[in-house]
Amino acid sequence: MVRNETDERQAGVKRTVWRSAAALAGMFAFAFALVPLYDVFCKVTGINGKVDTTAQALVHENVDESRTVTVQFITRSGAGLPWRMEAETRQVRLHPGQTSEVYFTFVNQSDAVSWGRAVPSVSPSTATRHVRKASCFCFEEQQLQAGERLELPLVFQLDRDLPPEVGTVTLVYTLYPIEGKHEPLQADVQTIQGEEA
Amino acid sequence: MAPKVPPQAILEQSSTAAEAGHGHAHETPPKGMLRWLLTTNHKEIGTLYLIFSLTMFFIGGIFALVVRLELFQPGLQFVRPEFFNQMTTMHGLIMVFGAIMPAFTGLANWMIPLQIGAPDMALPRLNNFSFWLLPVAFGLLLSTLLMPGGGPNFGWTFYAPLSTTYGPPSTTFFILSLHIAGISSILGAINIIATILNMRAPGMRLMDMPLFVWTWLITSFLLIAVMPVLAGVVTMMLMDINFGTNFFNAAGGGDPVLFQHLFWFFGHPEVYIMILPAFGIVSAIIPTFARKRLFGYASMVYATAAIAILSFLVWGHHMFAVGMPLVGQLFFMYATMLIAVPTGVKVFNWVATMFRGSISFEPPMLFALAFVVQFTIGGFSGLMLAIAPADFQYHDTYFVVAHFHYVLVPGALFAILAGAYYWLPKWTGHYPHLRLSQWHFWLSVIGVNLTFFPMHFSGLAGMPRRIPDYALQFADFNLASSVGSFIFGFSQLLFVAVIVLCARGGQKAPAQAWGDHTDDLEWSVPSPAPLHTFETPPTFHRPAH
Numbered sequence: 001m002v003r004n005e006t007d008e009r010q011a012g013v014k015r016t017v018w019r020s021a022a023a024l025a026g027m028f029a030f031a032f033a034l035v036p037l038y039d040v041f042c043k044v045t046g047i048n049g050k051v052d053t054t055a056q057a058l059v060h061e062n063v064d065e066s067r068t069v070t071v072q073f074i075t076r077s078g079a080g081l082p083w084r085m086e087a088e089t090r091q092v093r094l095h096p097g098q099t100s101e102v103y104f105t106f107v108n109q110s111d112a113v114s115w116g117r118a119v120p121s122v123s124p125s126t127a128t129r130h131v132r133k134a135s136c137f138c139f140e141e142q143q144l145q146a147g148e149r150l151e152l153p154l155v156f157q158l159d160r161d162l163p164p165e166v167g168t169v170t171l172v173y174t175l176y177p178i179e180g181k182h183e184p185l186q187a188d189v190q191t192i193q194g195e196e197a
Numbered sequence: 198m199a200p201k202v203p204p205q206a207i208l209e210q211s212s213t214a215a216e217a218g219h220g221h222a223h224e225t226p227p228k229g230m231l232r233w234l235l236t237t238n239h240k241e242i243g244t245l246y247l248i249f250s251l252t253m254f255f256i257g258g259i260f261a262l263v264v265r266l267e268l269f270q271p272g273l274q275f276v277r278p279e280f281f282n283q284m285t286t287m288h289g290l291i292m293v294f295g296a297i298m299p300a301f302t303g304l305a306n307w308m309i310p311l312q313i314g315a316p317d318m319a320l321p322r323l324n325n326f327s328f329w330l331l332p333v334a335f336g337l338l339l340s341t342l343l344m345p346g347g348g349p350n351f352g353w354t355f356y357a358p359l360s361t362t363y364g365p366p367s368t369t370f371f372i373l374s375l376h377i378a379g380i381s382s383i384l385g386a387i388n389i390i391a392t393i394l395n396m397r398a399p400g401m402r403l404m405d406m407p408l409f410v411w412t413w414l415i416t417s418f419l420l421i422a423v424m425p426v427l428a429g430v431v432t433m434m435l436m437d438i439n440f441g442t443n444f445f446n447a448a449g450g451g452d453p454v455l456f457q458h459l460f461w462f463f464g465h466p467e468v469y470i471m472i473l474p475a476f477g478i479v480s481a482i483i484p485t486f487a488r489k490r491l492f493g494y495a496s497m498v499y500a501t502a503a504i505a506i507l508s509f510l511v512w513g514h515h516m517f518a519v520g521m522p523l524v525g526q527l528f529f530m531y532a533t534m535l536i537a538v539p540t541g542v543k544v545f546n547w548v549a550t551m552f553r554g555s556i557s558f559e560p561p562m563l564f565a566l567a568f569v570v571q572f573t574i575g576g577f578s579g580l581m582l583a584i585a586p587a588d589f590q591y592h593d594t595y596f597v598v599a600h601f602h603y604v605l606v607p608g609a610l611f612a613i614l615a616g617a618y619y620w621l622p623k624w625t626g627h628y629p630h631l632r633l634s635q636w637h638f639w640l641s642v643i644g645v646n647l648t649f650f651p652m653h654f655s656g657l658a659g660m661p662r663r664i665p666d667y668a669l670q671f672a673d674f675n676l677a678s679s680v681g682s683f684i685f686g687f688s689q690l691l692f693v694a695v696i697v698l699c700a701r702g703g704q705k706a707p708a709q710a711w712g713d714h715t716d717d718l719e720w721s722v723p724s725p726a727p728l729h730t731f732e733t734p735p736t737f738h739r740p741a742h
Binding site for chain 1: 424430444447455462520
């Protein structure tokens with residue numbers, strides 16, 4: 001009688017432990033699954049300002065001349081890359097559907113060759129999916145020789161479905177060093193697409 | 198199916214159960230240190246957990262006092278900013294993972310088997326292992342302070358890229374120590390679930406369990422759900438730092454905001470892990486000293502479960518300032534405010550329990566009452582922080598510091614102290630020294646409020662957290678906070694004195710140390726509780742509701 005009860009109890013403990021261990025493994029896997037899920041979620045909804053880093057075809061539709069939208073450009077260097085990056089103009093005003101071209105200047109201020117990449121972000125996030133870039137320096141990495149100066153274009157348009165409450169769109173470009181291709185920081189990072197071009 | 202032969206130990210146990218009172222089945226434990234290293238007894242392991250947590254509480258407390266010393270007046274006086282950052286970080290990490298969590302696990306080890314009438318935890322050896330992982334984890338964590346570049350300096354939330362790209366070289370050791378501490382918590386949680394679900398006295402249904410057992414059952418589920426996520430996050434950090442991945446590195450296509458989402462998906466349930474067992478302790482103490490049955494037992498259980506479930510849906514309120522879309526802000530704001538409902542149910546029930554009760558103010562009750570009042574203050578400032586548009590003003594200011602210290606210090610910590618005073622007679626067989634306990638209580642209450650209440654004002658006025666220096670207009674508030682913190686910190690030495698005196702002697706306590714107003718099973722065994730209890734399962738009598 002007592003033996004059966006202890007037996008049952010042991011079996012119960014075993015069952016509980018196995019179930020908990022399964023839940024544990026599941027949650028650990030879930031944490032990693034969240035990484036791609038998060039990316040997909042951000043892409044689909046356009047929140048977080050994440051934009052496609054591939055060229056999109058410009059749509060030649062009628063320009064919506066009833067609206068004028070201000071597009072601002074903010075460039076940020078730093079993160080250990082001795083480059084200066086500037087937009088030829090801080091802001092442009094354009095109509096949805098209109099194609100615009102803006103040049104950005106990159107200067108390597110150090111006396112060594114280095115690799116960098118400008119990572120884009122769009123604000124407000126509701127405008128993210130309505131910025132169409134036909135050509136952008138942010139699609140690929142740049143290499144600058146010591147003291148080299150480079151001008152690169154951004155060709156883009158805002159599509160006509162841009163939500164009506166958006167009057168200003170801000171494009172932010174942050175310069176990051178491509179590490180492993182110059183002096184490494186603590187994190188010895190190589191990008192996914194970061195193999196030598 | 199052929200019946201399985203029970204292992205030898207079980208046979209021995211059941212044979213002792215048959216001839217109760219015959220203690221021969223237990224080998225004499227090894228002497229000295231080895232006894233503590235090898236013990237599988239839930240009471241001894243519980244004691245180890247509690248002593249470890251008290252030690253960590255003092256180490257983390259010293260770090261906090263370094264911080265308050267530096268902030269005593271504007272300007273840099275005592276420590277360099279780099280070291281200041283290490284102190285704030287280590288204070289947070291040690292207090293969260295080394296003091297509060299192990300203290301609750303220690304109380305669980307001691308009290309859950311006693312409260313459900315079990316002879317021990319379900320997995321005694323695993324229990325030993327999960328305790329001894331802790332000194333390893335925190336020895337490793339503390340040793341980072343001596344490493345080149347210093348210890349972790351990025352805040353206890355270790356946001357990437359501050360902790361990955363810009364972290365000190367010792368970050369890898371910090372990650373390892375967090376992994377070990379996490380494994381310890383997970384194993385502890387599995388053990389507690391296995392004990393509660395399988396080892397209850399015959400006839401005790403889930404809805405008959407004391408609330409401390411209930412809250413710990415729910416806490417264990419939270420631990421199992423979120424500690425693996427923490428393990429995942431720190432693993433990603435480890436890979437970003439050492440193996441060239443880009444989980445959180447924007448330059449390589451990763452996203453630092455992802456870190457915050459993952460961290461707070463763990464972090465918010467984590468703060469409930471640190472408060473739910475406190476609810477359980479207070480729900481045991483208040484009825485005992487109000488001499489009334491707990492008001493609304495079932496609603497307490499459901500409220501605890503509701504808080505636990507909601508805790509998975511509100512992590513975004515820690516990140517209102519990251520540039521979340523409006524819909525996200527609204528969702529997290531309303532979901533957060535929803536938590537106030539089950540929490541309000543609990544506070545209401547505690548007050549209703551006391552209503553027309555015959556209350557006496559022994560030390561455990563003093564701490565429990567202080568818990569209810571002060572935890573509610575912390576809850577209210579939490580509601581203020583939940584208001585997304587207002588949070589932009591409060592974000593990363595001392596208002597946040599005031600909020601979470603109110604729920605963790607006069608909240609969780611006071612509940613632990615209340616529990617210690619409540620169960621000390623059961624542990625040692627003696628009542629805690631009354632005068633000293635009262636001094637400890639009043640100095641703690643005054644100290645804690647003097648420390649943290651002014652932080653509300655300095656925070657609302659805009660003082661940012663985690664800085665070693667500040668603008669002149671915050672000087673008076675900081676002076677008050679620093680004076681309070683030293684009163685609070687040093688008055689904890691009284692607690693050590695109380696424990697030592699209580700262990701050595703004092704007024705003898707009977708089995709029902711606090712009277713016969715509670716039918717919790719722990720009061721049916723003698724005081725001090727013998728090393729082995731309930732080898733014959735007790736008969737559980739369902740109290741007439």
